[in-house]
Amino acid sequence: MSIVEKTFLGSLMKAEYLIKDTVIQPEQLESTRHKELMRKMVELNRAGKNIDLLHLTTFLDLESFGGISYLSELLSFSDVEKFDRTEKLILELWKEREKKNILTIAALNDWEIAKVIAELDKINQGKMEDHTSIQQALAAIYEAPWEDQAALKTATTGIKHLDEVTGGFQDGEVTILAARPSMGKTDVMLHFAKMAGWAGYLPIIFSLEMPEKQITSRLIASTGGFNRAKMRDPKRMLNQIQKNLWCDVLGDLAETHTQIFDGAGQSVAEMRAKTRKLMHQFPNKKPILFIDYLTLILPDQTYSGNSHMQVSEISKSLKTMAKEFNCPVICLAQLNRSVESRANKRPLMSDIRESGSVEQDADVILFLYREAYYEKESQDHSLEIIISKNRNGPVGTVAVNYNVHTGRIEDQKGQNFPLHDLKARN
Numbered sequence: 001m002s003i004v005e006k007t008f009l010g011s012l013m014k015a016e017y018l019i020k021d022t023v024i025q026p027e028q029l030e031s032t033r034h035k036e037l038m039r040k041m042v043e044l045n046r047a048g049k050n051i052d053l054l055h056l057t058t059f060l061d062l063e064s065f066g067g068i069s070y071l072s073e074l075l076s077f078s079d080v081e082k083f084d085r086t087e088k089l090i091l092e093l094w095k096e097r098e099k100k101n102i103l104t105i106a107a108l109n110d111w112e113i114a115k116v117i118a119e120l121d122k123i124n125q126g127k128m129e130d131h132t133s134i135q136q137a138l139a140a141i142y143e144a145p146w147e148d149q150a151a152l153k154t155a156t157t158g159i160k161h162l163d164e165v166t167g168g169f170q171d172g173e174v175t176i177l178a179a180r181p182s183m184g185k186t187d188v189m190l191h192f193a194k195m196a197g198w199a200g201y202l203p204i205i206f207s208l209e210m211p212e213k214q215i216t217s218r219l220i221a222s223t224g225g226f227n228r229a230k231m232r233d234p235k236r237m238l239n240q241i242q243k244n245l246w247c248d249v250l251g252d253l254a255e256t257h258t259q260i261f262d263g264a265g266q267s268v269a270e271m272r273a274k275t276r277k278l279m280h281q282f283p284n285k286k287p288i289l290f291i292d293y294l295t296l297i298l299p300d301q302t303y304s305g306n307s308h309m310q311v312s313e314i315s316k317s318l319k320t321m322a323k324e325f326n327c328p329v330i331c332l333a334q335l336n337r338s339v340e341s342r343a344n345k346r347p348l349m350s351d352i353r354e355s356g357s358v359e360q361d362a363d364v365i366l367f368l369y370r371e372a373y374y375e376k377e378s379q380d381h382s383l384e385i386i387i388s389k390n391r392n393g394p395v396g397t398v399a400v401n402y403n404v405h406t407g408r409i410e411d412q413k414g415q416n417f418p419l420h421d422l423k424a425r426n
Contacts, residue, residue, distance in 0.1 A: 003077065004093070005034045008086050010078030012041060013052055013071070018080070019045045024087055028094040037065055098123045114263070114270055121273035155288045155328055158195025159385070160411050161398045166364055166390055169196070169288060169328035173391070174318050174361060176294070178333040178352050179368035180340075184383055185332050186210065187407035188368060189290050190219055192330060197256025202285035204259045204278060206271050208296035212262040219258070222407035224249035229405070257282065267298040268317035275325060286327055291318075293332035294358070312357035319361045333358065335367075345374055349388055365389035370402065382412065 008029075012019050019041055026038040037060075041051045044059055053075055057068055065071065079086070099120055106116045154168035169175060169192070179185045193203035207215055217231045224245050230237035238246070259278055261271075275287055291297065299310040300317075322329040335351040347367035349359050359365065367386040372378040383402035387395045401410040 002030055002034075002093075004086060004089050005029050005031055006074050006077040007079050007082070008090055009034060009037060009041075010074040010076065011080050011083050011086065012038075013056065013075050014078040015080045015083075016045070016051050018083060019051060022087060024090055028090060030093065030097065033065060095123050114266075114273075117273035117277070118267065118269045121269055121276060155192075155196040155201045155286075156199050157192055159191075159398060159400055159409070162385060162387075165387060165394055165396065165398065167393065169330065170363070170392070171286070171326045171328060172323045173328055173363035174315075174322050175328065175330045175364040175366065176333050176352070176358055176362040177330060177366045177368070178335055178347065180335050180347075180373070183368045183370060183373055184402055184404070184407075185368060186215075186292060187218065187222060187402070188383075188385070188409060189292060189330065189332060190215070190222060190407070191409040193258055193288070193290050194219060194223065194253065194256045196288045197258050198252075200285065201288040202257055202259065202278065202282050203290065204275055204287050205261070205290045205292070206266055206274075207260060207262045207292050208264055208266060209292060210262070212260045215260055215262070218407050219253055220249055222409070223253055225403075225406050225408055227405045228407060257285065264296070265298045267300060268314060268321060269300065270298075272321050272324070275321075279325070287325060288327055289321070289325075289329045291329070291331040293334060295334065308357075315357045315361040345369070346384070346386060347388070359389070362389060363391040372404075383409070 008024065012022070024038075026035045026042065029035045029038060040060060041056075044051050044055070049055060049059065053071055056071055060071075062068060062071075102116065102119050102123070105111075106119075154170050156168050157163050157166065177185055177189060189205075193205055197203045205215065218228065220226065221228045221231050224242065226238065226242055230242075234243075234246070261274055271289070271291070275289060279287060294314065295307075295311065297314045299313050318329050318331055333352055335347055339345050339347055339351045346369045349365065351367075352358050352365075365388045367388055369384040369386060370382070371380045381402060381404075382399045385398045385400065387398070389395065399412050401412055402408075
């Protein structure tokens, strides 16, 4: 019998209050006898009865649990001071057993690798180290007024005025980037991704609709300033100057270390597993996740076709993932058609499909608007990035230059940023 489990159960008998605090479930113990004993302890505790040695001998079928001598032996192993460490060790041992079981079942049933990774990731999510006292938190920030801040605190958006307002993409936060189709969402996302990559982050793109080749082609076109139409046949359509730039453009993009997953119908659990694997491959880089787009993410449950509940689950899962990896998550979203019926077609929060949970869970919500999208004769080639929600700062509008032919995004010079937020901080 495991000494760790004996110590755990003995400690529960010695300090009964621990049964209410422990994160360990009976099923996570290895010994069948220990599982049954803990189940009985939980049952007695819920009934308001004590679970010390005296009361256990009264309520238990002693022979099936090894008799009073075995219960006395468990009590002798108790170590209340080391209870937290004992819990942690039991959890680690359970995870290892579960992983072996999953790999065995996967081999017998010929599971796809994505399913194996997703199931293993569910086990890894169980953790105990999520507690910080205010004293610890304050100690960590105590020297802040006298210390230089580390250079890489947030991922840059690559747009100066947007960085000034949002502070860049913050670790642990979810940003929703929403617009009507063909407004420029993917180009803006790819701009964010490569800028973050050049700044030292690891951009991970989950493209649920657009294939990898198209993503790569767009990255090359926007970086090199090549007309996207020419990317269909670079040999014939690119001029000599552009061909001379080709190797430099590809070399620059390679330095971003961007990772692309273009499988349709990926779930958040699968994304989490793939991200964790890449974090092991790139231990010195913090990930930044880009998802195109929200309603194409596969929910864990079907909810009988209730799209509101599906989006709500996905929205909460994205926030959980951002916090778990302590990294930024940027997710694209489509707007419903109601925006088209208004005179002013700039998007509103209510235009996001199934907007309730998204509006609640997102830390930042960005909308895109182009006058030229609606007025075909317009000479205004700017793209408005409307900051509609900013949990830690002001809202307003940033205008950038957008070349619809190449997908390139650039700052506008000398722009004044209109602030409209009551929560603006000095």
